Amino acid sequence: MSNPEETKELLAESIRTAQSSHEYRQDRGKLLAAEKEGVWYAGARAQALPSEPRTQEIVLRIRESERIDPTLYGNLPSEAVPDSSTRDMGGRFLANKSRIAESRLFKIAQRMPKGCHLHIHFNSELPPEELFPHARGSTVLQTMHVRTTKPLSSRENFALAEVVLSVLPKDTKNSDCFAPEYNPDAKDPNNSPWMLWSDFRKSFPSDVDCEETPEGLDKAECWAREKMVVTRRNTYNDVQTHNGAWACFNQGTRAFKGLVNYESVYRWYIGKAIDSMVRDRVMYAELRPMLMDKSIPSDDGTRKLDLKDQMTIICEEVQKKRDAMEKQGELDRFPFGLKIIYCTPRSIPKPKMQSELNDCIQLKLQFPDLICGFDLVGAEDRPNSIGFYADLLVGFAATCKSLKISIPFMFHAGESLLDTGGSFNPDNSNLYDALLLNCKRIGHGYALLKHPLLIERYKKQDICLELCPISNELLHLCGNIREHPFPALLAAGLHCTLNADNPGLYRGATHDSSSLSYEFYQVMVGDTRMTIHGWKQLAQWSIEHSCLSAADKERGLKIFQKDWEEFCVWVDDTYGGYADNLTSPALPNLS
C-alpha cells in the first residue's frame, strides 16, 4: 500500500496528465475524421450541392426535436415512468404509424425523390381499402365469390377461418359460408364452397369485432381485410411466433390476390399503381408478380387471360400513362415505365420449376423490354433452398446465354434468422447460391452479416441488396428499425436500396399511398448516423442497380439530380425557418 504522501503525488500527476491530454483529443478527432472519410455515402457527399449542408442541418434539427417532442415521441430520459402516450422514435412501425403521419420529417421523406423501386410484389402496391369498392362494383356483382376454410357458424371460426376471393362464372353453384353444414373443401370436384360476395356481405353479422374499421368499408370487408393485412394485433401480440407471422402473411397474400386478379381491376391497377408511385416520388419500378398461376379471369368469369394477355395489359396501361404524362409535360416523373421480374414459389418440385423456367424464357422472348429478371418467393425457412434447383438454374443461365437474352437472377436470399435455406443445415444458406448463380441483386440480404467472406465476394461481384426494413420487422426478423442491420450492411460497403416489399399489406389503416417514403423515414429515425447524403446515395444506387439500359440510367440520374436540387430548395423554403427556431440540443456534426 502506498503512503498518503505518495497517493497525493499520484493524484496531482494524473490531474496534470488530464490537463495536457490534447493529444488524446487530437487522436480521437483523427479517428473520427478517418471513419467519416470512409463512410459509405462518401460518394454522394463528395458531390453534394452547395445547399445540401443546409438541408442536412434542417433534417437533423427536425429529427432530434421530434425525438423529444412529447406530442410525437417524447423520448426524454427521466426517472419518472413516462405516460402511455410516449413512443420510441424508431420503435414498432405500426404502433408509431399515427405519429409518423404528424411528423415533419415524414413530410420531408415523402417529398424526397426516391429513384427506383426495385423490390415490390406485384399485387401489393395498393391497399385493400382501394380495392374493395371494385369488388362490390357492378361489373363483378354477379361473379365475385368468396370461400372460407371453416363454416362461419361460431365466433371462434370467424377468428380461425382463412378467406379467398375469386371471380367465377355467374352460374357457379352457391353455398352459404355461415351455415353450420358449410363444406369448405375446395379440392373436391363435387363440392362448390363458393358464396356470392354480395350475399356474403348482406349476411355478415353486425356484431363481429374488428381491430380496425377503415372508413368506407362495411363489416364484411373490414373482417376480410383483417385476414389480408398485417395488423398490430396479429404481428405484435406477445405469443406470435416467426412462423406464425409468416403463416398469417401467406394467408393474407392468398386472400388479397382475388381483389386484384381479374381483368378490369388488373388493368385499372397498373395506372393507379403508377399514380401512387409518382406521388411517392418513385421514377421507375420493377414489379414481382407470382406467375406460376397462369391466368386471371375476365370480369364475367368465362374467359381466362393468360400470361401473354396479362403482360399485354401491363404494356398498354403503361403506355397510356406515359402518353397522358407526356401531354402534361410530366414524363420525367415516370420516364421509363415498369419492368417485370418473373416470380415462382420456392416450394415447387423440380419438374414444375423446369416448366416455370421455360415459361419465363418464352415470356422474355415475347416481351423482351418488359421481363427483366427471375426470382424465387416464399419464406426462406421452408423448402426449398435455391441450391436444390442449382442444375436447373445453371441450365437456365446457359440457355439464356445461347439465346442472347439476359434474365438475371434476383433471388430472395438471407431473409431469415436461421439462414439454412429451409433445412436444418446452415450450409444450405441461399446466400451461397445467390453468389454462385451470379445474382444481379438479392432480395433482403438480412443475414449477410454472418458471412464476412460473402460480404467481400458480394462487393466484388457488385451484387446489390434490396433491403425491406419494414417488411423485416413485421415478419419478425427484428423488433424495430433500430435493431435492423441496415447500418452495418451499409458500413460493410455493400450497395443497398430501400424497398417496401408489400406496402399494401403493411401500411396499417390509413388511406395514404406512400410506400417508399416510410422506408426512407424509418432509416432516418433508425440510425443516428443516417444523413441526407445517405438518403441520396441509396436513391442513386437504386438507379444504378436497376435493369434500365445504360442510356436510361444516365438519363435517370440526370433527372434525379434535378429533382434533388428542387427538393433541397423545397426543404429550406418549407422548413428552414421552422428548424432555425427550434431549441433542440446541440446537433452532432455529421457533414
Ligand SMILES: O=c1[nH]cnc2c1ncn2[C@@H]1O[C@H](CO)[C@@H](O)[C@H]1O
Ligand atoms: O418478403 C417476402 N419474401 C418471400 N416471399 C414473399 C415476400 N413477400 C411476398 N412474398 C411472396 O410472394 C408471392 C406474391 O406476393 C406470395 O406467395 C408471397 O408469399
